[in-house]
Amino acid sequence: MAPDGGIAACIANSSNPLYPACANSTFIYSAADGGWLIGPAADPLANWLYKATEWVPPFLYYIKDTWAKDLPIAVSEFGFAEPREREKAYLQDILFDPIRSSYFHDYMRAILIALSEGVNVVGCLAWSYVDNFEWASAYGVRFGMQYVNFSDPALPRYYKASFFEYKNAFDVYQEK
Template sequence: GVASIADRSWPASGSFWLKMTPFGFRRILNWLKEEYNNPPIYITENGVSRRGDPELNDTDRIYYLRSYINEALKAVQDKVDLRGYTVWSVMDNFEWATGFAERFGVHYVNRSDPALPRIPKASAKFYASVVRCNGFPDPAQGPHPCLQQPE
């Protein structure tokens, strides 16, 4: 009873098989809750890829993370036993099928430099603020201390 569909209106990614569908994330978490008697769930790999020249201002990845984390928080409000969430991947890494062509990382790795420096993308800063704040502070309550950048 399984089928795979992709609507053309869903935002694409750097991977031919991966479309951004945040609403489906909450739905699958709730399905797991109902189908398997609400087991503890840890999301250990959630992210979106890019191709082409490295882009440090990865606003599409920020959109992805904001949307998916928000859907995960909604699932928690639905009483899904979601205990952890981590992004895939911290650094651009080697993908088995495509090598270094698809980049999932929130840090760019400059492979042309022998020191292999890791350069944070905008999404790394966004994700760090989500972790530091344990979610999204309510802007209606004014500036939250967790949004202050560490010195």
């Protein structure tokens, strides 16, 4: 979100603590807007992450208007950590990731909305294709759309429901 004093004021003031990015983050709407959570929370080990996909089109417009103009935009590293997935004992439970699936459905829809309204989006790369090592939380948080058994990585890998949600957007909307 924009800094309290606005983006222009932040850019003009290199001593602003948010300079040079001049972007702030939050997990709640402003008090004037009720202070509600901006969306479902991700895994507690990714406590900075919430599902707030309704902000994707305005953000893509901001990138277009501020920097890209008519240049192509590639959206990269968007993803979601299903809450407490690491605690699930059954593979079937792990593969059913409804909040992450909803996240990818809504995120891809948001990109398509911006694309249909003139933002030149040429690609999008989800984070992450497979469960992997995360710098801040090691193997404890899982962002992957494909399950990896860390006890024995040679075992088969399985696609989670979120993979099919992400893939479906390309199947339905990609120009052939």
